[in-house]
Amino acid sequence: MEFADKQYFLLLLLLIPYVLWYFLYRKRDEPTLRMGDTYAYENAPKSWRVRLVNAPMLLRCVVFTLIVFILARPQTHNSWGHKQVEGIDIMLAMDVSTSMLAEDLKPNRIEAAKDVAAEFISGRPNDNIGLTIFAGEAFTQCPMTTDHASLLNLLQSVRTDIAARGLIQDGTALGMGLANAVSRLKDSKAKSKVVILLTDGSNNMGDISPLTAAQIAKSLGIRVYTIGVGTNKVAPYPVQVAGTVQYVNMPVEIDTKTLSDISAITDGNFYRATNNRQLKQIYHDIDQLEKTKMNVKKYSRYYEAYQPFAIAAVFFLLLEILLRNTVLRRLP
Structure with a gap:
């Protein structure tokens, strides 16, 4: 497989500032609760919701990556042959x-x-x-x-x-x-x-x-x-x-x-x-x-191959929206 417009891959660099902002600055804006002692929580087991708390962010990154792949126009790898x-x-x-x-x-x-x-x-x-x-x-x-x-x-x-x-x-x-x-x-x-x-x-x-x-x-x-x-x-x-x-x-x-x-x-x-x-x-x-x-x-034609990336992007976007608004919903 080849990509007709490889320059669009430069857009993937935008993921770096987004990930840094998410882990370094976004948490500062989240609501907090002051407690006198956290000893009781140090050895408490983590629930699956806690383990998946960052899943929506990762899914958004995956969706963005797939959209970049679509913009780069993936094509089947056919070429001139001798x-x-x-x-x-x-x-x-x-x-x-x-x-x-x-x-x-x-x-x-x-x-x-x-x-x-x-x-x-x-x-x-x-x-x-x-x-x-x-x-x-x-x-x-x-x-x-x-x-x-x-x-x-x-x-x-x-x-x-x-x-x-x-x-x-x-x-x-x-x-x-x-x-x-x-x-x-x-x-x-x-x-x-x-x-x-x-x-x-x-x-x-x-x-x-x-x-x-x-x-x-x-x-x-x-x-x-x-x-x-x-x-x-x-x-x-x-x-x-x-x-x-x-x-x-x-x-x-x-x-x-x-x-x-x-x-x-x-x-x-x-x-x-x-x-x-x-x-x-x-x-x-x-x-x-x-x-x-x-x-x-001998010449072989090129065929656009963006459909699998588009289907995957729609799937992960819907999954991110579903998780963010149901089991991983944050209150407030």
């Missing part, structure tokens, strides 16, 4: 353009990709993993972290309607998505640094070409595994028509050559996933990546 684990640094770069709503994978491409990515993340608890999403633009959804609970929450919140609602431009900026993921890995000290780039289209947006981003990744020692997701030829795509959903056959245009070139430049691999089973197998294959040692800093 440990060394096996892992690699991974950035997931996921296409969230509106074409990812196609339902050639079940229930659709984006949900299938999220489900398999979530399983991949859960199977690598010691890895530093982050998430980049891109359509016509790219941004970091989650920086690299070992807090996979937060990462999975952010992954599940990924939606394709951010492009449909105009929050970002629609399209496929492969180069921007890869460059964003690479920028998160450039300062990594891990021996193995990996980007897993998943898309269902070809580059048609962005200021950075995919091959330029691949060259940057290669210069930083980052391997890129590219995944082209979607069936061959055409895929069913949902369209809202008069409040109902109708399906049209949308042509599948995956730039397999560019994706293959990206992986070749960075010593990675290119994969095609035309169904959920293949997509799951691809992530399983990538899961066999080399591991390297890394330091992890």
Whole structure:
């Protein structure tokens, strides 16, 4: 247990003058009775009331001490911890353009990709993993972290309607998505640094070409595994028509050559996933990546722990009042 405001313990010094006043000066004000001889009382046994005559004063001191402890804010002793684990640094770069709503994978491409990515993340608890999403633009959804609970929450919140609602431009900026993921890995000290780039289209947006981003990744020692997701030829795509959903056959245009070139430049691999089973197998294959040692800093929350002190203070205060006004009451 730790105390957040230790300076309040200085208030305990006030007990010293109080105790001195009680034993040295307060008794002077108490009523007295003159007697000619006290011989008869010298060997008389002391009653329990006499022995407890100073109990109220001691209880007041205890109550004051407990109040000071409460003011000092006692907290449970949780702190930063360091440990060394096996892992690699991974950035997931996921296409969230509106074409990812196609339902050639079940229930659709984006949900299938999220489900398999979530399983991949859960199977690598010691890895530093982050998430980049891109359509016509790219941004970091989650920086690299070992807090996979937060990462999975952010992954599940990924939606394709951010492009449909105009929050970002629609399209496929492969180069921007890869460059964003690479920028998160450039300062990594891990021996193995990996980007897993998943898309269902070809580059048609962005200021950075995919091959330029691949060259940057290669210069930083980052391997890129590219995944082209979607069936061959055409895929069913949902369209809202008069409040109902109708399906049209949308042509599948995956730039397999560019994706293959990206992986070749960075010593990675290119994969095609035309169904959920293949997509799951691809992530399983990538899961066999080399591991390297890394330091992890883990944070534990602090919890206020004043309640036991408050309960004890109330109990001793009520006990002092009860004793002072009943069995230890002084007359006059």
